[in-house]
Amino acid sequence: AQSVTQLDSQVPVFEEAPVELRCNYSSSVSVYLFWYVQYPNQGLQLLLKYLSGSTLVKGINGFEAEFNKSQTSFHLRKPSVHISDTAEYFCAVSDPGDSNYQLIWGAGTKLIIKP
Amino acid sequence: KAGVTQTPRYLIKTRGQQVTLSCSPISGHRSVSWYQQTPGQGLQFLFEYFSETQRNKGNFPGRFSGRQFSNSRSEMNVSTLELGDSALYLCASSQGFRETQYFGPGTRLLVL
Numbered sequence: 001a002q003s004v005t006q007l008d009s010q011v012p013v014f015e016e017a018p019v020e021l022r023c024n025y026s027s028s029v030s031v032y033l034f035w036y037v038q039y040p041n042q043g044l045q046l047l048l049k050y051l052s053g054s055t056l057v058k059g060i061n062g063f064e065a066e067f068n069k070s071q072t073s074f075h076l077r078k079p080s081v082h083i084s085d086t087a088e089y090f091c092a093v094s095d096p097g098d099s100n101y102q103l104i105w106g107a108g109t110k111l112i113i114k115p
Numbered sequence: 116k117a118g119v120t121q122t123p124r125y126l127i128k129t130r131g132q133q134v135t136l137s138c139s140p141i142s143g144h145r146s147v148s149w150y151q152q153t154p155g156q157g158l159q160f161l162f163e164y165f166s167e168t169q170r171n172k173g174n175f176p177g178r179f180s181g182r183q184f185s186n187s188r189s190e191m192n193v194s195t196l197e198l199g200d201s202a203l204y205l206c207a208s209s210q211g212f213r214e215t216q217y218f219g220p221g222t223r224l225l226v227l
Contacts, residue, residue, distance in 0.1 A: 044218040105158040
């Protein structure tokens with residue numbers, strides 16, 4: 001069964017510094033990959049998704065992620081973070097060929113921006 | 116287009132009571148999924164409805180149930196509430212099966 005690992009539960013970073021949030025999944029079969037962001041006391045907002053095509057995916061708010069099939073990873077990056085990026089980030093994976101298609105979620109990574 | 120809406124946003128109940136939460140999907144979306152989010156367990160899938168039929172179900176007891184109406188609006192019900200049911204309940208809608216999910220703001224349930 002598919003599983004998702006977000007290697008860091010918290011990532012502290014200074015404002016205007018670059019950041020990478022790591023996500024690895026277990027199975028190398030065909031996958032759909034997603035990053036969602038959850039701001040305090042809110043629901044989840046889709047940041048970006050990979051369904052097929054170019055392995056570099058650009059999302060909202062200046063975020064991007066790169067699909068690496070050989071390393072089964074989908075790491076999220078931003079070149080310069082702002083205080084408003086303080087939130088929890090969730091990676092999710094799905095198998096489009098699974099008849100019981102559902103999103104498998106990582107545990108989340110809290111991004112903490114230090115002024 | 117308006118996003119996914121959930122009502123109520125906050126709810127306080129006592130053990131043993133039951134509760135009904137409502138979700139209105141994005142216009143044109145026919146699939147609605149429900150999730151429970153807690154600090155300890157993270158995001159856990161409850162069930163998914165598509166065209167008024169439950170397509171998929173997570174590993175939750177029968178106290179958790181749901182339904183979907185012909186206009187795609189969905190409700191979930193939890194009977195005989197337990198303290199451990201305190202959580203943020205999130206609803207997500209998508210155009211169809213295997214489509215990208217868009218989330219509502221959630222209903223925060225506190226069971227005392």
